[in-house]
Amino acid sequence: LSTGDTGTGKQTDHETLILIDQTKQGLGEVKRTLSPEEQETASQIRTFLNQARQALSNGDADGAHTLATKAKLLLDELTKK
DSSP states (O other): OHHHHHHHHHHHHHHHHHHHHHHHHHHHTOOSOOOHHHHHHHHHHHHHHHHHHHHHHTTOHHHHHHHHHHHHHHHHHHHHO
């Protein structure tokens, strides 16, 4: 059972890294001028992505995935406008 858990953790790490990279790329693709509120959202996205990477390096896969997901949701809101 523990072997399966480890494999799942590695998979989660990989998925989280992909999510972080996709979100960072998506943020970079926003070319329009952002309002002050949108600039704050973009800053929060960057903060969440940095915290997610830090959590991964500290072995907190669940925390990293949560932070990366929050960043992605904020990016979705930002790019809807």
